[in-house]
Amino acid sequence: MDALENKSNLGKQIIIQAGNRQMLVNGQLTVLDSMWGLSPVLENGTIYVPARNMVRELGGSIRYKNGDQKIMISLDNKVLTTYVGSKKIFLNGVMKYVEKEPFVYDGVVWIPIRTLTNGFDLVSKWDQPNKRYVIYVGGKGQRWYEDNYTTKISDYYGSYYDQTIGFTVNYDLSWGDPLVIQNEDGTISTIFYQSDLLQISSYSDYMLSSYSDQEGLLLEESYEDYLHRANLMNGEIKEEQPGVVDKLYTIVEKDRGAIVSYIVFFKEDQVGVIEIVAHEDIYGKDKEVLEEWKRIMRTSFKIDGSVG
CATH class of the missing domain: 3.40.1000.10 (Mog1/PsbP, alpha/beta/alpha sandwich)
Known part of the structure; x- marks a missing residue:
């Protein structure tokens, strides 16, 4: 009974690692990007992830306007808007600054994982020695x-x-x-x-x-x-x-x-x-x-x- 109750309250745990295209989602091994084999990138102390794949894994949606390089991400009834090359984000219209900006490489939009976790108030944990990042989204209450x-x-x-x-x-x-x-x-x-x-x-x-x-x-x-x-x-x-x-x-x-x-x-x-x-x-x-x-x-x- 405890196991069944815990399962219904779990939400999702996502574990990613710099340079590793595989990730763990509630203990199940999967890949972040099955088409191109992309993996999280560690650059100057910041983990970047392919924005579209990561947002979808979190359960959100993303739109990217190539003309003005505008990124709009929806998750948990919140909308985060930012631009490629900008350290400004707008969360439901309220502006704040972040440490690193998104960039585009080979047609893929890359975004700092902290922009997502901090912007949407997701519980997360960074493991420096192993270059791993743990993210929690959804569920009932904090475990x-x-x-x-x-x-x-x-x-x-x-x-x-x-x-x-x-x-x-x-x-x-x-x-x-x-x-x-x-x-x-x-x-x-x-x-x-x-x-x-x-x-x-x-x-x-x-x-x-x-x-x-x-x-x-x-x-x-x-x-x-x-x-x-x-x-x-x-x-x-x-x-x-x-x-x-x-x-x-x-x-x-x-x-x-x-x-x-x-x-x-x-x-x-x-x-x-x-x-x-x-x-x-x-x-x-x-x-x-x-x-x-x-x-x-x-x-x-x-x-x-x-x-x-």
Whole structure:
């Protein structure tokens, strides 16, 4: 029920990255421009996007007059008007200045992404180390992952709080802020670090369950049944001391040249999974990151006893 309710309230999350023609829309991989293969461009600290494609993805409409190079964008009952080469925008007729101006290249109008997010008051987040931009549009109310889920605790470390399943863990600021991905089914995935040889991530899930006024919560599948359904029974499984949760498992398996490690914990019908996928021949920075993550998990990982 929680998953279905969350899905109806989601709205849209769009994640773009400089130089990457692929983007994530509610966790689904797609392309920003299927015809020409255009990707967001980072220039002098500003992300530019092909205006027509980005506005349509946001759910708006756009008109461009080639004669006077006028751009008119409609979204959420607001109209933003600007001109190629101009730092002025008019939002429902009220003028304000922006830092960068749109430009035209090879017949395509490019617009700073901040002109769209700031102009239409969209919640957004810029991840400098990974050159990623996260945008939220629509939905009912603000979700925790749209804004405040990280806290800087020193010059080197931040603290991440996952409110879906309820856990806290530190992370190295040089990795960039954890990337929280809103999935279409209402669940949440988080990427802490990602490269060709190493990925550190987490996700939330639900056991099959039903509710009864007389009997309370009835779980229709056991913890082991869930592990089978989620394909988590293929490695070495250890049942750990659960602490504040109902059940806690660690799982290690080998999969096509990689070592995959899981921490799986259950809280009533909710499931939290920490997943580490490391290439067997990991080296260099990735190996250092893996060792650092192990240390961070030992010293800072804490599960919240309440249900998220």
